[in-house]
Amino acid sequence: MNFDFQVMFETILIVLQAVPRTFLIAFLILLVGILFGGIIAFIKIKQVPILSQIINVFVSYVRGVPLIVHLFVVMSSLPEGASSLLKAVGFEMQPHEFPSILIVLVTYSFLEAAIQSENIRGAFQSIDPQQIEAGLSIGFTRRQNLRRIIIPQAMAVALPMFLNALLKIIKALSLAFTVGAVDIMAQARFAAALSSRYLESYIAAALVYWFICGILLIVFNKIEKRLQLGSTR
Amino acid sequence: MINLKGIEKTFDGNKVLKGINLEIKSGEVVALIGPSGTGKTTLLRTINFLEKADKGSITIDELTIDNEQVSEKDMILMRRQTAMVFQNYNLFRNKTILENVMEGLIVVQKKSKEEAEKIARQEIERVGLLDKVEQYPIELSGGQQQRIGIARAMALHPKVMLLDEPTSSLDPERSLEVLKVLQKVAKTGMTMVIATHEMDFAKYVSNHVVFMENGHIVEEGSPEKIFTDPSQERTKQFVQELENPFT
Amino acid sequence: MINLKGIEKTFDGNKVLKGINLEIKSGEVVALIGPSGTGKTTLLRTINFLEKADKGSITIDELTIDNEQVSEKDMILMRRQTAMVFQNYNLFRNKTILENVMEGLIVVQKKSKEEAEKIARQEIERVGLLDKVEQYPIELSGGQQQRIGIARAMALHPKVMLLDEPTSSLDPERSLEVLKVLQKVAKTGMTMVIATHEMDFAKYVSNHVVFMENGHIVEEGSPEKIFTDPSQERTKQFVQELENPFT
Amino acid sequence: MDLEFIMNIFPTLLKTLPLTIYIVVVTAILGFLLAVIVTAIRLKKIPVISQLMDLYTSFMRSTPGLIHIFVVYYGLPVLFRAIGIDINFISRVTFSITALVLYNGAFVSEILRPSYLAVPSQQHEAATSVGMTNWQKHIRVIFPQVLPIALPSLGNALIDLLKDTSLLFLIGLVDIMGQADIIIANTLGVYQLEVYVTIALIYWGCSILLEQVIRFLEKKTGKYLR
């Protein structure tokens, strides 16, 4: 086995080009996921009738079915739908002109919302009900209480899971390749095909992924430490 | 000022408040006494709408609310007239002492940060804990946490203060200090309801004593009456411990 | 029985225990009194090794342990001689009342489930809460939780009981009951250390009073001595509140 | 959509289920145990090992499953060959489970760690004060309180694991997804929709099952929360 470091470094440079784009998309998806996931979790915790049953089915479907199937479904319905919708309001757009980035965003955000709803629900189970009462007793509205007391405390639990999710999305974006968005792994594969150096390329990709993770960890750990201030351990 | 009518509350089939009727005048300091598990805490919590009573109506100031049809907005309105000191303190564990006291001032009363901090420091000084402002609740002793709980409620300057055994973790010296603070505040016309099992404290702090047992109000009246000449046999029995508690 | 030598404890630069020396004989009931934030709770916690003191040695029965070199195993050995009642109860929140009391018997003392349940029910009955055995802690009133805390410790029949303000949430009637229970247990030769701010209670329950302030032991002696004829000015000042607490 | 085609491939796809389930179950259990150990080491901050575990979890969480499979299936034998041991006799399933356990364990440990930290210190002290050993404390008091917090996220992890078994097709192990790929390839992609509908149903069914397991555990462990 002859390992070529030169090729590996060159590949790292190529692969790095995909990082900002991949990261940005992933972050966007996570944010949307947390937002909607939060709403879903709220409905579940409150056990809003009917709505929470619908939500349950939605979550179990979206979570359960492989991403590739979701992509396939969205890819084969969203552009068509959008095209006929636009036509109805007088715009002309061929289905295949539909921006693939939107397909990625829509599909992944749905999935992420389902996943985050469960993470958030778990985090909320860790809240001491007396903390909620303390907030109410000084006259907080539910929303103020949520923002000032509950979310900061739940965040200490949820944050590492959000990082888990972000890392997963960054990787799962390699599937988004199916709809033509190039991510880190795809970039590495092209490099490998050209150089015929597979090992070097994969290791390069791994290092880049790991590097991103390292940076994220520094940021997330900082926030987590802050959130844990004064916590009971 | 406060008017409770027919308050009932049941926990999983266990009726804890069995129709409480109580009228409290503005500026009165009410001592709520009675055996453990009688419903004192629960009553305070229903007044603060932390627990929604199953039946009955609650009036605070001008606003009357029927518990059977109360909206979230009404509850918040009512709560903003009151402040509560909890039996087990319930400080915000992720906030420092100073932040604990400032929180309501900033968020609810929309005070500026500077003003809130000024008020907070005053109240914390009153309970003798200025050296702990940067600490987190877990780093405080029981009595220290209890005093911060009092400071947090005081800082809000509510119309009604609900205090749940506010001196349970305080030594006599500190209890006396708290007593003085409460008496001073009472002079400003603030109405107070204090659940307590320290009869001495009840006697000196209040001008209206309510003796509860088993979800009922057994007897109420002036401290003199309740502690020296109660009309009910059960009250007599309960308060006579006071004279010679451990003999 | 218990011998503390030069116990020191510092929290982030704040020296809370400043060299505590204390000897407690077998069967003694020690009342630990002193102002809030003085280090009573911290001292009890170091005896139970919930907090490891920075310096000093602790002897319980035959076993002496130097805090600067203590193994996990030693700590467990020491703890199994003691039981603790916490100031804020600390019941297992995921277990019912009955399970709370049975837990130590089954897990630590390896008793059979039947025997454990029998003992647990006895102890729960003693604090008057047999009707609550299937409830979870969160469903109990403050005083009820406190009594279960006492029952949980009692059930273990330890050589040493450490009680941190065991009557803080109890009305006089219940306090008296707890007093009687403790007195009865003391007769069986159990050693007790009770941090309390209820001077009456301290006076009647103990035969050895320790007055602490600011991390030091200011004075110790028999209750008669401490409460009627203390030698230190500070002690005099602190206990005189007892006579006329709120005047 | 060709219903007959779906009926035809349904049994073929179902036939791969036992392998999938076997891998999921074994991996879930081993992965959980690994996660517990990793979490314990990291929380105890045992020097050196703890830092190694940090590296391990960050690597496993950040890099794609494809790389783990390759590292374990192709990399490990090279490593062992270097010290003179041939491990190529080990079965592909074992290699696969190893890779998945390493991956799953890293993720689950980052679910357990924050959940564990959310249990108040007073609960630790209560257990300690009645004389429990560290182990007894964790088993009897702490873990039961970690679970209600962690379970929803563990559900996520379990369902992810179900889907991640498809990675094993890379090295030729045929799970549901792999079988689907085979059918799509053999029919030159003409029946992709039908294949996807079928596997969607199967996956959905499986994950509903897993969800029920989680829900059951949640009910059991979360009673005290009311």
Place this chain on the structure above:
Amino acid sequence: GNGEDMADESSSNGDATTVTVAVENASNPLSFTNENGELDGYEVELINLLDEAIDSYEFNIESVDAEAAQVGVDTGKYAFIGGGLFKNSEREEMYLFPEEHTGVSIIRIYTRADDDSIQTLDDLVGKTVHPVTPNGGIFNLLTDYNEAHPDAQIDIQLGESGNFAQRFQALNDGVSDAIVMPSNLGAEEIITELNLNVAPVEEPVQVNPTYLMLAQDQDDLKTELDKAINELRENGELSALSEKWYGEDMFQYEITE
């Protein structure tokens, strides 16, 4: 084979060395799993024929992903890959190739049947070419073309190309103007099956020889393979295989490279 899980099987023949070789796991008709769950295809049969012809080696076929095969041969897990691979300078640097090729791959341009504006690679400049997969030879081919023609660049779209049916459907629908791909992967079948308005350009872009690709330390095996491949070539068995899987003897085409 595919059914078992042992990476190495103990040899049935006393002195023979057993080596593991890899083929792709879903690449009809080169190597794939058939309805009976068995490994089948042109490359599989080829390797089995070679196995029979060579006494001193036993082949143990593992079907894995194309990329896994590459990594496996790099790390020494596999002795060689049979995947219809092209030879190029980068690969020659890293691997061994037998003297003789064992397959032929014809690369064609596919366009809509009524579109005659595209005849050669040159005509692809300015057209929409369907995205190509990163691990294929087509990507290399088009990249090479662009390198050779700096002022006439073909727009190579990167992205998953979708399965073959999707590619042809997209071409049919006008999403793309051309597909460049080997003709031996079932193109004809799809076009008839889906009844598409698509046809290959008459002239092939390239006729490529395809090879088994050996790990660099397998010199002895290479010698044996060279001998055996020659034999199969001579006695017409390779042509027969080609007839069986492609319906024609691909070896009759003149190699363009």
